[in-house]
Amino acid sequence: MVDINAISIGLQSIKTALDITKELRGVDSLLKDAEVKLKLANLVEALSDAKIHLSEAKVENQELKERILELESKLQSKQEVEFREGFYYAKNAETGAASGPFCALCYSDSNKLILVSELPxxxxxxxxxxxxxxxxxxx
Ligand SMILES: [Zn+2]
Incomplete structure (x- = not known):
């Protein structure tokens, strides 16, 4: 997986590029061509670094979005329930786990399956x- 610092490094490179641009704006015509060329080379390098690191961050962002969708889908299927006669029941309870009845209020309020107990x-x-x-x- 891509290092999360890619965003920080990319942003730092953009800051460097902006600083160089400001320096170039301040250059007067007396400055030699070689110095301008050097600053332009530094500018291109900083922008390239920014592009690379932000591209890595983009890929990582996409991977994380896909991972979230995958986990949300798993969570959804794990908690698939049906409502019957005032209580929720798990449709696909794992072996050994209770399938209900679960408190309807707690499930509505906090999406938690709380097993109700039978009163004497x-x-x-x-x-x-x-x-x-x-x-x-x-x-
Ligand atoms: Zn409750």
Whole structure:
């Protein structure tokens, strides 16, 4: 992977190029051709450096964007859920993992799957399940 410093180096090269341009603007006609040529050569070098490093940064940026899309897609498929009778259920729970029911409020609020617990029979006045995180009781 490309070094993230490519952007910094590219920007530094642009600054150098701008400094040289300012010097060239300030050159009076008494300055010898050789000095102007030297400054122009330095200018071209600085701009070339900037181009190379910013191109590397562009490639790296593209790679990172692709990686983000890939991870977002993985995350999406991992948390694929369906809503049934007031609770969410995991469509493709991993082996050994609970498939629900999960608290609808917590999933809506923070996109987290919080497994609700079944209340003891004597405590079901307001519902059969209670979310351990937000305390919602629901049937
Ligand atoms: Zn909850």
């Amino acid at each position: 029979v004597g405590m079901r006045d307001f519902g059969n399940f209670r979310c351990p995180k937000c305390g919602t009781v629901k049937s």
